[in-house]
Amino acid sequence: MADDFHKPTLFGGREFEAFEGAAPDPAVSRRIAHDTARSLVARVRDSADPEVLDRVVGFTDEHGLDAVAELWARSSPRSLPGALWRVYLLRTMIRQDPDGVALLFQRGSEVLSTIDPVIAGAPSPAGPQEVLELSERILRGVFDGDLADALDRAAAFCRVEAAGAASVADDQDAASPERSTELTTRASRLATIADELTTCARLARDDALD
Incomplete structure (x- = not known):
């Protein structure tokens, strides 16, 4: 029965390696x-121009994940830049392989x-389109x-995917x-990200996420 599943493209280890090191x-x-x-967060929230939000949400689509990795990938996982990095990481993962991500999300929802x-x-x-739309809603919510709600949704997504x-x-x-x-390694990393985002959401509710 397992052979019936489409094999999701595994998100490359390179993207996760930025979690380690100094x-x-x-x-x-x-x-x-x-x-x-x-x-960045203040500028988007203070702007009345919807195109500003569109550009920020789509930034990595145009410039690649490395553009934000250079800024935020090595930040504490319990910080605002660390949270932003993880949410952008998830969006990139979904955009790279929406079919595979949707398969794992559906299986996670079932188990x-x-x-x-x-x-x-x-x-x-x-399906693939639904998970793509979800990733955009989460990032826009940030x-x-x-x-805090956006980070909780991202954390929940990670737990389902894991x-x-x-x-x-x-x-x-x-x-x-x-x-x-x-896949087991991927599940472990996603579970870790979920825990980190949950902590960030709690800090955001206490106005202590910096």
Whole structure:
């Protein structure tokens, strides 16, 4: 039965590697990351021009993930720049392989007994177009809605996706152990991101996410 599944493109390890290591000048990098994150969020929220939000949401679509990685990827996972980096990372992951992401999201929705699929906000069943639209709504919510709610939705999405990846990994264990290991690693990383975003959402509600 596992062979019936489309094999989702695994999000390359390069994108996740930025979670580790130290910047050459941590103090300067940290200040730049926090300043740019605060300024960007403030600019979008203060602007009455809807094109500003469109440009910010679509920034990585045009310029690539590396453009924001240079600013925010090495920031603390419990900070505003760290939260922004993770949300952009998720959007890029979804845009790179909406079919595979939708498959894992649907499987996760089926195996989870939590309300995370509801919190994430995707319909059931959720196809590629639905997960693409969800990623855009989450990112827009970060800049033009309730920040804490948007981060909670992103965290819930990660938990559903992680559950789906773990479930499909179990299916693949005997037939394709290497792929099973890759999916298990992906599930673990997504679960970690979910925990970090949940913490950021809690800090945002306390007006303490900086």
